[in-house]
Amino acid sequence: MNTTPTSTPARLTTPAASKLPRALLWVVGLIYILAGLFFRDPxxxxxxxxxxxxxxxxxQPSWQAIITPQIGELAYAEGGPLHIWLGALSIYLLSPIFQWFSSELDANILASRLPNLLYFLILITTLWQGVFRLAKQKAAQPLPLPFGGEPSPIDYGRMIADAALLLCVATIGILWRLHETSAVPLSLALYSSALYALSLYSKRPRTATILLTLALAGTLLNQGLGAAFSLGFGIILAFVLCVSLRPYAKQLLWVIFGTALLCSLWILPAQQSNYWWQQWWLWHQAQLHWPDPSSILRSGRDLLWFLWPTWPLALIAVWQWRAWLRFAHIAIPLSLAIGPLCYLLFAQQAFEPExxxxxxxxxxxxAFSLPTLRRGAINSFDWFAVMCFSLITATIWLGWIALHTGWPPKIAHSIARQTQGFDTSIAWPALVVAIIGSLAWLMLVLWRLRTHPPALWRGTVLSAGGLITAWLLLVTLxxxxxxxxxxxxxxxxxxxxQIHALTPNSCVRTVNLGLGQRASFYVFDALNFSFDSKCRYIxxxxxxxxxxxxxxxxxxxxTEIWRGRRGGDRNEMFRLLDTQAF
Incomplete structure (x- = not known):
């Protein structure tokens, strides 16, 4: 018999679930995604x-470069092609427009990052809607008070959804990753879509099945089999654990069938490139091994900072709601977390994308831990955010002062070593934005000190606001x-x-050239390197x-023709060599 436990761990009053201004949420989101997305090199x-x-x-002249990703003439058989397709489409459509006021290179860079805005919009929309639906369910509601005064399901759901969105934005590990042209921004949007789809089953099962199929197929096409296994295992586990999903378990067959059908549209033509397809399978095999304590400990250590500040609160939620593990608001996110954790046990070199x-x-x-916390714990969460991000903000300003004035001398010397050859100059518009951002953080701290707001989302606002302020200072100063x-x-x-000064059609091969460096030379100057061992130049x-x-x-x-390196880089150098000079 499926009955809801009578005593919920959530304790909440109506003022604690007061509405967060929608304009503030949009401003936070826009500043977060726009800062650092444009006006920089890859x-x-x-x-x-x-x-x-x-x-x-x-x-590239061959259509295979679209089906099977390449970097110049090098097969890039890692992950999947979906984010590459979407980025290439954006460049194809929008780069000619941007070339009216910028160079072709800068127009390509700008156009390649516009899909990130779409990914972020999908992320915040589906995350908010998914958590809102989970929080409105009866099993997730706070304990009714003896004389009333508890929030309505709508107000409570909105507060939890706001908190989840702000906590996602406050997660340290994804701050930079959401601003790069990689698979990660789309991956987050797809995982969030899967959460929303699972929350939708009790109301619109057909729509949920379609959305879940698109999320799972998109994950495989975006990051490969490992990501698809993690999400797929989490989805299956959710149908097993969650009592409200069990009646719809047969829909999983349609999800699997639809995923296989959609992915086959890429897999079948990709197999025509035998070498690329073999390398793709070898790459997947290299990602896995039997559980190794050192790898597990390394991943655990990295996750401590990557998932801050959400992981301790998530553990608290699982403990406080342990009697509700079979209900959707805990079972669904917990299942989606167990899938990746199982994959990490077998991952060879798991890192930030995983x-x-x-x-x-x-x-x-x-987010579901917040209504279960005591007031002292919530206040500690607030003050940690205030002290931590105030210190980070002050440190960023101090470093900027040292960069431009030489004081304090020790800090200035350390920065000079990392930026050797850099011509310092003050960008006044960026400085004004940095000052405004710092003042906004100061006002947010004063708001917390003076008003003592009862709203439960105050700590999440402080965490998200502090991280955004630090990020804004970094990308301006x-x-x-x-x-x-x-x-x-x-x-x-x-x-x-140097290469263009060589004889026409000179053959240049590489030795120990990293994938990131090869990609950089292709992006900035369309340099392609040969794989012929008989090349004269190296x-x-x-x-x-x-x-x-x-x-x-x-x-x-x-004979060394040229050597060069990035300014301030003490670990990396490039040499162009002639093998027939003698």
Missing amino acids: WKSDDVIGLAAMLSALQ YTWLVIPSATLA WMPALDYARSYRHVSHQLAQ LQQTSPKLSASEQDIFPFPT
Whole structure:
């Protein structure tokens, strides 16, 4: 017999569920996604690799570059092509328009990032709607008070949904990832869509099945089999655990059939490229191994900061709602978290793209922990956000002052080592934006100190606002220095000049050149390198820390034509060598 436990852990009054202004939510979202998305170069590795694959799909003569992603002439058999297709489509449609007021390169960069706005809109919309539906269910409601005064299901659901959205925005690990041209932004949108689809089954099962199929198929086409397994296992587990989903378990057959049908539209033509398809399978095999304690500990250590501040709140939610594990508001996000966690046990080199699969369920569970917390715990959450982000904001300003004035000297010396050769100058419009952002954070802190708001979302507003302020300061005050230190634009131009000065149709192959570096040279100067071992010229990636004898690894004599590196980079150097100079 399926009965709801009589004593809910949620304790809430109507003032605690007061409505957060919708305009504030939109402002937070717009500042979050727009800051740092434009007016910068693509950085290595995933950011520039994604852009290089998009450009290759448009510029390579063979249609296989669209079906099977490439970076120039190199097969890029990792993950899936969906985000590359969407980015390439955006470049194809919008880059000619942007070229009216910018260079072709900058127009391509700008157009490639516009899909991120769509992904973010899907993310926040489906996350909010999904959590809102889960929170309105009877099992998720707070304990009725003896004399009334508890919030209505609508007010309570809205408060929990607002908190989930703000906690997602406040998650540290996805801050940079949502602003790059990689598979991660689309992955978050697809996982959020899956959460929304599962929450929709009790009202519109057909729509939910279609949406769930699109989310699962999109995940496979976007990040490959590992991501699809994580999401698929979580979906199946949700139908097993959640009592409200069990009547619709047969719909899983349609989800599986639809996913297979949609994915076959890519798989069948992709198999025509035997080499690419073999490399794609080898890449998947290399991602997995038997559980290794060191890998598990490394992933656990990384997740502590990547999922902050949601993971401790998510654990609290699971404990506080442990008697409700079979009800949708806990069973669905918990199942979607278990899937990626199981995958991480077998992952060979899991990192941030895999960690993002936990962001949506973690933020959802964290939101449901808030009405179960005592007032002292909630206040501690508030003050931690205030102190932490105030300190980070002050540190960013102090570093900027040191960069431009040389004081404090120790900090200035450390920054100078990382930005050697950088010409410091103050961008006054960016400085004004940074000052406004800092004042807004100060006003938010004063609002918390003076008004003592009863609303339960206040801590999530402080966390999201603090992180956005820190990010805004970085992309305004520090963007020129960061671009100088992380972009390959200048070194790529230097290399292109040297290669173009060689005899026409000269063959250049590479030695130890990383994928991110290869992608950068393709993006900035359309440099393609040969795989012919008989090439006369060699581009070698090495380290300036190595001696001349350690850099000279070839069994034949070579002459160095050119060497270069990014400004301030002490670990990476490039050499263009001639093998027939003797």
